[in-house]
Amino acid sequence: AQSVTQLGSHVSVSEGALVLLRCNYSSSVPPYLFWYVQYPNQGLQLLLKYTSAATLVKGINGFEAEFKKSETSFHLTKPSAHMSDAAEYFCAVSDATRGGADGLTFGKGTHLIIQP
Amino acid sequence: EAGVAQSPRYKIIEKRQSVAFWCNPISGHATLYWYQQILGQGPKLLIQFQNNGVVDDSQLPKDRFSAERLKGVDSTLKIQPAKLEDSAVYLCASSFLPGQGNNEQFFGPGTRLTVL
Numbered sequence: 001a002q003s004v005t006q007l008g009s010h011v012s013v014s015e016g017a018l019v020l021l022r023c024n025y026s027s028s029v030p031p032y033l034f035w036y037v038q039y040p041n042q043g044l045q046l047l048l049k050y051t052s053a054a055t056l057v058k059g060i061n062g063f064e065a066e067f068k069k070s071e072t073s074f075h076l077t078k079p080s081a082h083m084s085d086a087a088e089y090f091c092a093v094s095d096a097t098r099g100g101a102d103g104l105t106f107g108k109g110t111h112l113i114i115q116p
Numbered sequence: 117e118a119g120v121a122q123s124p125r126y127k128i129i130e131k132r133q134s135v136a137f138w139c140n141p142i143s144g145h146a147t148l149y150w151y152q153q154i155l156g157q158g159p160k161l162l163i164q165f166q167n168n169g170v171v172d173d174s175q176l177p178k179d180r181f182s183a184e185r186l187k188g189v190d191s192t193l194k195i196q197p198a199k200l201e202d203s204a205v206y207l208c209a210s211s212f213l214p215g216q217g218n219n220e221q222f223f224g225p226g227t228r229l230t231v232l
Contacts, residue, residue: 004158036223043120043207043223044159090158101214103149103172104221106158 002027002093006107014115019063019078021110023091026072030096033074034104035065038088047089050074052096061085086114118142120224122208128230134196137227141189141210147171149221150183150193151207159207165191166213195229203231 007022025031032051036044048059055067065076074091088111092104121140129135141148146167151159162181164172167188176183180199185191195202205228209221 009156041225043225044209045223046220049220092158098214101147101171101211101219103151103161103164104159106160108156108158 002029002031002095002105004091004093004105004107006089006091006110008110009108010111010113012113012115013081015083016080019076019081019085019112021076021089021091021112023065023074023076023107024072025074025091025093027093027095031093032096033065033067034092034094035059035063035074035076036090036092036106038090038109040087044090047076081112081114083114083116086112088112120208120210120222122206122224122227124227125225126228126230128232129198130232131200132197134194135198135229136192136194137206137208137229139191139193139208139224141191141208142222144212145210145222146188146213147211147219148185148191149209149211150191151209153205153207153226155204162193198229198231200231203229205229 003026005024034049035047048057050067058064063078090109091107094102148165150162153159162176163183165185168185183193205226207226208224211219211221
Protein backbone atom coordinates (compact mmCIF):
# COMPACT_ATOMS: atom_id res chain seq x y z
CA ALA A 1 0.00 0.00 0.00
CA GLN A 2 1.17 3.50 -0.75
CA SER A 3 0.31 6.83 0.79
CA VAL A 4 1.39 10.45 0.60
CA THR A 5 1.37 13.08 3.32
CA GLN A 6 1.63 16.76 2.46
CA LEU A 7 2.45 18.89 5.47
CA GLY A 8 0.51 22.13 5.51
CA SER A 9 -2.77 22.53 3.68
CA HIS A 10 -1.90 26.20 3.10
CA VAL A 11 1.51 27.80 2.62
CA SER A 12 1.96 31.55 2.28
CA VAL A 13 5.17 33.18 1.03
CA SER A 14 6.12 36.62 -0.17
CA GLU A 15 6.83 37.24 -3.82
CA GLY A 16 10.54 36.60 -4.41
CA ALA A 17 10.90 34.35 -1.37
CA LEU A 18 11.78 30.66 -1.28
CA VAL A 19 8.95 28.23 -1.84
CA LEU A 20 9.09 24.94 0.09
CA LEU A 21 6.23 22.45 -0.12
CA ARG A 22 6.65 19.27 1.88
CA CYS A 23 5.79 15.73 0.83
CA ASN A 24 6.48 12.47 2.63
CA TYR A 25 5.57 9.11 1.21
CA SER A 26 5.01 5.61 2.47
CA SER A 27 5.57 2.73 0.11
CA SER A 28 6.45 -0.94 0.49
CA VAL A 29 7.96 -1.02 -3.01
CA PRO A 30 10.19 1.42 -4.90
CA PRO A 31 8.08 4.43 -5.79
CA TYR A 32 7.82 6.85 -8.61
CA LEU A 33 7.06 10.32 -7.25
CA PHE A 34 5.35 13.25 -8.88
CA TRP A 35 4.40 16.85 -8.24
CA TYR A 36 1.37 18.26 -10.03
CA VAL A 37 -0.02 21.80 -10.07
CA GLN A 38 -3.70 22.65 -10.41
CA TYR A 39 -4.96 26.11 -11.28
CA PRO A 40 -8.61 27.00 -10.56
CA ASN A 41 -11.10 25.16 -12.78
CA GLN A 42 -8.31 23.36 -14.63
CA GLY A 43 -6.92 19.87 -14.71
CA LEU A 44 -3.62 18.84 -13.22
CA GLN A 45 -0.32 19.66 -14.90
CA LEU A 46 2.84 17.70 -14.23
CA LEU A 47 5.62 19.82 -12.70
CA LEU A 48 8.24 17.10 -12.31
CA LYS A 49 8.73 13.43 -11.58
CA TYR A 50 11.24 11.09 -9.97
CA THR A 51 11.66 7.73 -11.66
CA SER A 52 14.77 6.32 -9.93
CA ALA A 53 17.36 8.24 -11.92
CA ALA A 54 18.87 11.42 -10.50
CA THR A 55 17.64 12.22 -6.99
CA LEU A 56 17.48 15.95 -7.72
CA VAL A 57 14.79 16.52 -10.29
CA LYS A 58 14.26 19.76 -12.17
CA GLY A 59 10.85 20.60 -13.51
CA ILE A 60 8.98 23.32 -15.27
CA ASN A 61 8.58 26.92 -14.11
CA GLY A 62 11.79 26.83 -12.05
CA PHE A 63 10.63 24.13 -9.61
CA GLU A 64 12.79 21.28 -8.41
CA ALA A 65 12.48 18.44 -5.91
CA GLU A 66 14.92 16.12 -4.18
CA PHE A 67 14.21 12.46 -3.47
CA LYS A 68 15.58 11.48 -0.04
CA LYS A 69 15.07 7.79 0.60
CA SER A 70 16.35 7.96 4.19
CA GLU A 71 13.73 10.58 5.01
CA THR A 72 11.05 9.18 2.66
CA SER A 73 10.61 12.71 1.40
CA PHE A 74 10.18 14.49 -1.92
CA HIS A 75 9.91 18.18 -1.07
CA LEU A 76 9.24 20.75 -3.79
CA THR A 77 11.22 23.98 -3.90
CA LYS A 78 11.55 27.13 -5.97
CA PRO A 79 14.16 29.77 -5.14
CA SER A 80 12.00 32.80 -5.89
CA ALA A 81 8.21 32.81 -5.81
CA HIS A 82 6.20 34.56 -8.51
CA MET A 83 2.60 35.67 -8.30
CA SER A 84 1.73 33.21 -11.06
CA ASP A 85 2.81 30.31 -8.79
CA ALA A 86 -0.33 30.71 -6.69
CA ALA A 87 -2.17 27.41 -7.14
CA GLU A 88 -2.88 24.02 -5.55
CA TYR A 89 0.03 21.59 -5.53
CA PHE A 90 -0.29 17.83 -5.24
CA CYS A 91 2.34 15.22 -4.49
CA ALA A 92 1.63 11.74 -5.85
CA VAL A 93 3.18 8.27 -5.84
CA SER A 94 2.95 5.18 -8.01
CA ASP A 95 4.49 1.71 -7.93
CA ALA A 96 7.83 1.71 -9.79
CA THR A 97 7.91 -2.08 -10.06
CA ARG A 98 5.05 -1.82 -12.54
CA GLY A 99 6.78 0.84 -14.59
CA GLY A 100 4.61 3.63 -13.27
CA ALA A 101 1.65 2.22 -15.17
CA ASP A 102 -0.64 2.23 -12.16
CA GLY A 103 -2.99 4.95 -11.15
CA LEU A 104 -1.55 7.60 -8.88
CA THR A 105 -2.07 7.96 -5.14
CA PHE A 106 -2.29 11.64 -4.32
CA GLY A 107 -1.78 13.69 -1.18
CA LYS A 108 -4.45 16.11 -0.01
CA GLY A 109 -2.75 19.06 -1.63
CA THR A 110 -1.13 22.29 -0.51
CA HIS A 111 -2.61 25.64 -1.44
CA LEU A 112 0.23 28.06 -2.20
CA ILE A 113 -0.51 31.71 -1.55
CA ILE A 114 1.86 34.40 -2.82
CA GLN A 115 1.84 37.67 -0.93
CA PRO A 116 2.79 40.77 -2.97
CA GLU B 117 -1.62 18.13 -30.06
CA ALA B 118 -5.11 18.05 -28.58
CA GLY B 119 -5.36 17.31 -24.88
CA VAL B 120 -7.78 15.12 -22.96
CA ALA B 121 -11.33 16.26 -23.60
CA GLN B 122 -14.15 15.92 -21.10
CA SER B 123 -17.81 16.85 -21.17
CA PRO B 124 -19.86 18.27 -19.72
CA ARG B 125 -17.74 20.71 -17.71
CA TYR B 126 -20.45 21.24 -15.13
CA LYS B 127 -23.49 19.23 -14.09
CA ILE B 128 -26.09 19.81 -11.40
CA ILE B 129 -28.52 17.02 -10.52
CA GLU B 130 -30.74 15.99 -7.65
CA LYS B 131 -29.98 12.98 -5.51
CA ARG B 132 -31.19 9.66 -6.86
CA GLN B 133 -30.89 10.91 -10.44
CA SER B 134 -28.41 9.42 -12.87
CA VAL B 135 -25.57 11.18 -14.67
CA ALA B 136 -22.93 10.31 -17.24
CA PHE B 137 -19.56 11.84 -18.03
CA TRP B 138 -17.60 11.46 -21.24
CA CYS B 139 -13.86 11.43 -21.85
CA ASN B 140 -11.84 11.43 -25.06
CA PRO B 141 -8.16 10.68 -24.37
CA ILE B 142 -5.12 11.89 -26.27
CA SER B 143 -4.73 10.08 -29.56
CA GLY B 144 -2.56 6.97 -29.18
CA HIS B 145 -2.95 6.72 -25.41
CA ALA B 146 -4.04 3.19 -24.60
CA THR B 147 -4.36 3.73 -20.85
CA LEU B 148 -7.25 5.77 -19.45
CA TYR B 149 -7.97 6.68 -15.83
CA TRP B 150 -10.96 8.17 -14.01
CA TYR B 151 -10.31 10.02 -10.77
CA GLN B 152 -12.71 11.56 -8.25
CA GLN B 153 -11.60 14.77 -6.55
CA ILE B 154 -13.73 15.83 -3.60
CA LEU B 155 -13.37 19.45 -2.52
CA GLY B 156 -10.31 19.92 -0.35
CA GLN B 157 -8.81 16.52 -1.19
CA GLY B 158 -6.47 15.04 -3.72
CA PRO B 159 -7.79 13.00 -6.64
CA LYS B 160 -8.66 9.37 -5.92
CA LEU B 161 -8.40 6.72 -8.62
CA LEU B 162 -11.76 5.16 -9.46
CA ILE B 163 -10.90 2.97 -12.44
CA GLN B 164 -8.07 2.32 -14.90
CA PHE B 165 -8.43 0.90 -18.41
CA GLN B 166 -5.80 -0.48 -20.76
CA ASN B 167 -7.36 -0.40 -24.20
CA ASN B 168 -10.91 -1.58 -23.44
CA GLY B 169 -10.01 -3.81 -20.50
CA VAL B 170 -10.25 -2.90 -16.82
CA VAL B 171 -6.89 -2.99 -15.00
CA ASP B 172 -7.98 -1.65 -11.61
CA ASP B 173 -11.45 -0.83 -10.32
CA SER B 174 -10.83 -1.61 -6.66
CA GLN B 175 -11.96 1.84 -5.50
CA LEU B 176 -15.01 2.12 -7.74
CA PRO B 177 -18.32 1.97 -5.78
CA LYS B 178 -19.76 -0.66 -8.04
CA ASP B 179 -23.25 -0.51 -6.58
CA ARG B 180 -23.77 2.89 -8.19
CA PHE B 181 -20.79 3.66 -10.44
CA SER B 182 -20.04 2.06 -13.78
CA ALA B 183 -17.58 2.82 -16.56
CA GLU B 184 -16.91 1.51 -20.01
CA ARG B 185 -14.46 1.98 -22.83
CA LEU B 186 -16.00 -0.06 -25.59
CA LYS B 187 -13.64 0.62 -28.49
CA GLY B 188 -10.53 1.37 -26.50
CA VAL B 189 -10.76 5.09 -27.12
CA ASP B 190 -13.58 7.16 -25.55
CA SER B 191 -14.86 6.33 -22.11
CA THR B 192 -18.05 6.99 -20.18
CA LEU B 193 -18.43 7.08 -16.40
CA LYS B 194 -21.96 6.74 -15.03
CA ILE B 195 -23.47 7.24 -11.59
CA GLN B 196 -26.89 5.76 -10.87
CA PRO B 197 -28.40 6.74 -8.49
CA ALA B 198 -26.37 9.73 -7.33
CA LYS B 199 -25.87 10.56 -3.67
CA LEU B 200 -24.98 13.87 -2.05
CA GLU B 201 -21.47 12.61 -1.31
CA ASP B 202 -20.84 12.11 -5.04
CA SER B 203 -20.46 15.88 -5.43
CA ALA B 204 -16.92 16.23 -6.75
CA VAL B 205 -14.81 16.92 -9.79
CA TYR B 206 -14.37 13.88 -12.00
CA LEU B 207 -11.04 13.90 -13.79
CA CYS B 208 -10.08 11.81 -16.76
CA ALA B 209 -6.43 11.15 -17.57
CA SER B 210 -4.63 9.18 -20.26
CA SER B 211 -1.15 7.86 -20.94
CA PHE B 212 0.82 5.60 -23.22
CA LEU B 213 1.25 1.94 -22.31
CA PRO B 214 4.41 1.18 -20.30
CA GLY B 215 7.35 0.97 -22.63
CA GLN B 216 5.65 2.99 -25.34
CA GLY B 217 6.49 6.36 -23.91
CA ASN B 218 7.24 8.11 -20.67
CA ASN B 219 3.80 7.03 -19.29
CA GLU B 220 3.12 10.51 -17.97
CA GLN B 221 -0.55 10.93 -17.19
CA PHE B 222 -2.20 13.86 -18.94
CA PHE B 223 -5.33 15.21 -17.27
CA GLY B 224 -8.47 16.69 -18.72
CA PRO B 225 -10.15 19.79 -17.23
CA GLY B 226 -12.65 17.69 -15.29
CA THR B 227 -16.42 17.62 -14.85
CA ARG B 228 -17.72 19.36 -11.74
CA LEU B 229 -20.75 17.48 -10.39
CA THR B 230 -23.08 19.00 -7.82
CA VAL B 231 -25.70 16.73 -6.29
CA LEU B 232 -28.54 18.58 -4.52
